[in-house]
């Protein structure tokens with residue numbers, strides 16, 4: 001789950017990481033309570049690259065603050081981080097401007113290649129870190145974060161040297177980087193990123209921007225962070241999935257996928273792609289798929305107007321394929337589904353399930369295995385479009 005910059009900054013403050021003062025504004029009326037003569041106005045959306053998209057503006061007077069806030073509230077940005085539908089800013093922050101001497105990058109991630117938490121630091125802040133990694137890998141330092149979110153002293157020394165932090169700045173940086181690693185670990189983050197971390201002309205380190213994502217599976221341990229979830233930043237289907245405890249991610253293609261198990265769902269998407277099709281979504285209805293969840297899964301898939309066909313791929317390990325077949329027949333009838341539906345069932349009671357589908361009189365296309373299923377749905381969808 002992602003949260004907004006201002007919420008990420010609240011978390012950073014709890015860990016004694018300095019951030020500029022800011023006010024969160026959701027409507028123009030709120031401006032009258034704020035005494036700032038200049039501000040950096042920043043849209044609050046779950047995407048980076050706001051500066052480039054025109055969502056970060058300097059305002060140099062009260063009148064300008066009002067004018068800029070008016071323009072940025074409700075602004076929509078579309079970039080490679082938002083998906084084609086874009087995201088809308090229902091809030092902005094007015095941030096007290098900070099003078100910048102130099103910008104740095106500091107972040108922590110779950111490093112899947114290395115199977116550990118990694119700290120990432122760079123002397124090139126404020127820009128796209130992926131680009132820096134590609135063009136100037138020597139300007140990036142990666143350090144393993146130890147158990148409990150701890151960094152070793154020799155790592156911190158190496159970090160300060162790499163970043164060019166000396167004397168008092170090194171002292172600040174030491175605390176800051178330790179606190180960042182601790183916050184990352186304790187809050188079960190999947191990403192915690194400060195870009196830019198700035199050094200002011202008076203030699204203070206300040207986190208100018210903050211990005212935080214938490215592992216969904218750890219949310220139960222952090223009710224306060226769960227409360228920060230902003231449904232406006234997700235699609236209707238993503239919200240419905242969240243409320244019903246299903247994993248759903250909308251994608252750009254036109255083949256709706258309903259699968260049980262995340263691994264199988266990924267394999268299904270891969271094989272569709274391999275056969276020349278494009279998945280419209282990732283949907284894991286869970287290991288214990290029920291009739292209701294199947295019905296609900298169909299609703300979500302059908303809420304996407306781009307969907308031209310549906311592939312159901314269920315492995316009946318715990319669940320019975322008979323029950324799944326009943327669920328599918330029920331929705332296809334109730335919803336009068338006209339687009340092609342290909343079903344691949346395997347596992348418990350598979351024969352009974354397949355027979356139910358066959359006898360239903362509905363145009364449900366049976367597949368013998370996953371490859372067959374992918375081939376069938378791709379050719380069906382190609383015929384329709």
Ligand code: GDP
Nearest residue numbers: 040048049050051056097098100126195196209
């Ligand atoms: P992003 O584009 O979504 O990453 O938004 P940021 O909050 O990182 O802002 C983009 C850029 O605007 C930063 O990299 C800074 O260069 C600049 N910026 C943001 N806030 C301030 C500020 O208070 N003072 C100055 N001088 N520049 C700022």
Ligand code: MN
Nearest residue numbers: 126195196209
């Ligand atoms: Mn930034």
